[in-house]
Every structure is written in C-alpha cells, then in structure tokens.
Amino acid sequence: MNAIEPKAHRLFRQPVTAIQNDISEAHHLPGFIYTSPDVARQEKERIFMREWLCVAREEEIARPGDYIALRIAGEPVVVSRTADGKVHAFMNVCLHRGVEVAYGAGNTELFRCPYHSWTYGVDGKLIGAPRMKDAGRDMSGCELPRVRSATWQGWVFINFDAAAPEFSEFIAPLEQAAPWYRTGECRIARKLTFDVACNWKFIAENLLDWYHASVVHAGTFGKYYKLGPEALPAKLLPQGVSVIEFDNRSRSLDPNLPFPKLPWLKDASVFSGKGAIFPNINFWSGMDSLRMWHLWPESPDKTHAVCYILLPESSFGTEGFDAKLDQYCNYVEQVALEDRGALESLQRGVASAHFVPGPLSHLELQLQHLLKHYVTVMDFDKAASAHAA
Numbered sequence: 001m002n003a004i005e006p007k008a009h010r011l012f013r014q015p016v017t018a019i020q021n022d023i024s025e026a027h028h029l030p031g032f033i034y035t036s037p038d039v040a041r042q043e044k045e046r047i048f049m050r051e052w053l054c055v056a057r058e059e060e061i062a063r064p065g066d067y068i069a070l071r072i073a074g075e076p077v078v079v080s081r082t083a084d085g086k087v088h089a090f091m092n093v094c095l096h097r098g099v100e101v102a103y104g105a106g107n108t109e110l111f112r113c114p115y116h117s118w119t120y121g122v123d124g125k126l127i128g129a130p131r132m133k134d135a136g137r138d139m140s141g142c143e144l145p146r147v148r149s150a151t152w153q154g155w156v157f158i159n160f161d162a163a164a165p166e167f168s169e170f171i172a173p174l175e176q177a178a179p180w181y182r183t184g185e186c187r188i189a190r191k192l193t194f195d196v197a198c199n200w201k202f203i204a205e206n207l208l209d210w211y212h213a214s215v216v217h218a219g220t221f222g223k224y225y226k227l228g229p230e231a232l233p234a235k236l237l238p239q240g241v242s243v244i245e246f247d248n249r250s251r252s253l254d255p256n257l258p259f260p261k262l263p264w265l266k267d268a269s270v271f272s273g274k275g276a277i278f279p280n281i282n283f284w285s286g287m288d289s290l291r292m293w294h295l296w297p298e299s300p301d302k303t304h305a306v307c308y309i310l311l312p313e314s315s316f317g318t319e320g321f322d323a324k325l326d327q328y329c330n331y332v333e334q335v336a337l338e339d340r341g342a343l344e345s346l347q348r349g350v351a352s353a354h355f356v357p358g359p360l361s362h363l364e365l366q367l368q369h370l371l372k373h374y375v376t377v378m379d380f381d382k383a384a385s386a387h388a389a
Helices: 016-020 037-048 167-177 200-206 313-317 321-350 362-378 380-388
Strands: 053-057 066-072 075-081 087-091 105-107 110-112 119-121 126-128 148-152 155-159 186-196 234-236 242-246 272-277 281-285 290-299 302-312
Touching: 016 362, 037 290, 037 362, 053 066, 053 075, 053 290, 075 155, 087 148, 087 155, 148 167, 167 272, 186 313, 186 321, 200 290, 200 302, 200 321, 200 362, 234 362, 242 362, 302 313, 302 321, 313 321, 362 380
Parallel strands: none
Antiparallel strands: 053 155, 066 075, 066 105, 075 087, 110 119, 119 126, 148 155, 186 302, 234 242, 242 272, 272 281, 281 290, 290 302
16 A cells, blocks of 8 residues: 555554454454455455345335336346246346347336347346347347355345355244244335435445444434443344344434334334344344345445335325325435545545554444454455465
8 A cells, every 4th residue: 555654553453464463452344445446346256146135125126017227336237037037147148249238127028139139038037139140149048147046034035156055044043042033924115215426335334333323313313222331132143144133221212203113022112133144234123114225336436225115014004104204204314414524525535545454342343243254254364365475
C-alpha cells in the first residue's frame, strides 16, 4: 500500500487475521478490505461464485412462464418456472455471441436473443438458431449453461459452483436454530430497495451490530432493547451463520406494531429474532412480521440492498391494511436512513491513509462471527503467512 502508516498505538495496528482472535483481543478489518478492487474481484471468485445465494421469492415466479433476470456480481442469470412447476436457473448469455436473452421480469413462452434471434424455451433449451443449418451446424440438444437451484421456505437459492455442498447440507444448521423464521407460511407485503454508497460488508456487519443500536437508532428500535455487559445470547453456527433471540428479559414490546401477532408466536409475550446467512443475507422476526435483507455488491463502494417484508395471509385482512403497511414501510425506511449516514461515512473513513482498525465490543459478537468466516473463505491466513515469509 502507498499510504503512510499513521503513528498509532500498537493496540490499533493489527493484521487482517486479528478479527479471528478472542473477541476481547480482536480488531476490525483494515480499510483495503472494503475499498480494494482486487479484493472485490477475489470476493466474486471465492464467495459469490461458490456460495448458495438467495435471489428471489417463489411467488415472484409463481406461474408457468414467469421469470426474473438478474445480475449477480456482474454475472447475468435467469430464474424461471416451467409448465411442470419446476424452478430453473441458467446463465443469461446467448450460446452464439453472449448477448442477454432476457431482461427485467415478466411472463413469456420463450426467450429470444435480440441480436440474431436465437430462441430458447423457458427451461433454457435452445429451440431455434436461424440459418445455422445452412452453415452446416447441428445445434440440437444445446441449452443455456445451467446454474444449480433450490427452494426453501418460499425462497429461491442458486449456486454457480457444481462442486458446492448440497443445499440441504447448507441450510440444515439454520433450520434447526431458527424454527420461528417461517417464511413459507407468509407472502410478500412489500419489497423495498436501497442503493448505499458503501461496501456490501459494511451493511452485513451493521445489521449484526448491537453496539450501534442504542446510538444510531435511539429514536426507533434501539430503545426497546436492554443490552448491558452480559454476553449476547447468540447461537454461532457453522459457515458464518448466526442466530439471536430476545425475550421479555432483554427486550420490551414495541407498542406501535401495526399487525396481529404471527400465529406461531401467539403464546409469546415478547419476541424478536435475528440472524445472518453467509455471505449477504440478514433475516429478522418480530411479533407481527418477518423481514429478509439481500445485499448485492455493485462495486467496492456501492451496494444494492433489497428488503422483503413478509406477512402471514391472515394479516392481509387487517382493517386499514394499506395505511398500516405504509406506516410499517416508513418505519423500515427511517431505520435504513438512520444507518445510511454512518455507513457512507464508514466507507470514506476506511479509505483514509490514517485509518487503523479498532478493537471490538462484546456487542459485536455476531459481526465478528461473520467476518471470521469471511477471512477464512478469502484465505487471508495464507496470504498473511506468505507476506510474512
């Protein structure tokens, strides 16, 4: 790095792997992890092209012919549903020149490349390639490159890596640790999107950071949590997954809940649950609703965040539903706005030649768990050893 090393106390001068120390001795990651284009390229290769990624709700492709075209870390993908009810995922790159054959979302009987009119079924199989027979080319049996897919609790997951573990193995720890996250019994109430000028990991960390809640969110949800010097009641699971639950001992009831209790929490007096799925998913349950955040990197300093708000079918009949949903979404947007200023300032701060990573608080336990796995997956241990040698 070209930056001049600041004159900082050695408490703050720590390597990347210092995040893996016991939390009483751990330090945050250095700034280049959030600003370097080289790191971003490695993240694409080692994380986003290898991990199971949640990309949509099944209800967004509910009918035969429904599809969504996405770009994940720059890779164009289509997720669709065929007449037999199956969900398919394949690369959105024409077999001829690589032009995208689908855009946005909708319903169709076939995909047609806008460049040379090659056509594909909703399952990605090549139907027609004009004049290629005249060129002596046999295109029978061709199809767009497949991407692995799976469904769980109403969500669609994909994985670009043919050698990755089975989805059932991937999701098993979460199923056992968060039985209250019953999104399969809900549907979308609204889908919110946010573009934030910061690295995707900062948002992932922030959504697990209880240290900032009483400061940044003092006027919203922060005032309902009773957090002190005690260890967080978090379940730290394999592969960077974590889950935390709060009851009436550590959380008071928000009096402004607009919807009825979730049916499976009808006997609970107070409940709030939260967790993370590596790399870019954060999920939450309150007494009346569920949410899931998806964080998509667009560049080292830009993230597209999507928040699904989910409710059980019974809540959609609530009197004054539309007004209450608007109230709820305004609340979510207010909380996101509270975070935005700090997150974008974080991005500017770590780019400074004088930034040095500070020590962790005990309230950053889930954040640390996620980053420990991130550092392992990115193989920074090996890089640090090579640099030391």
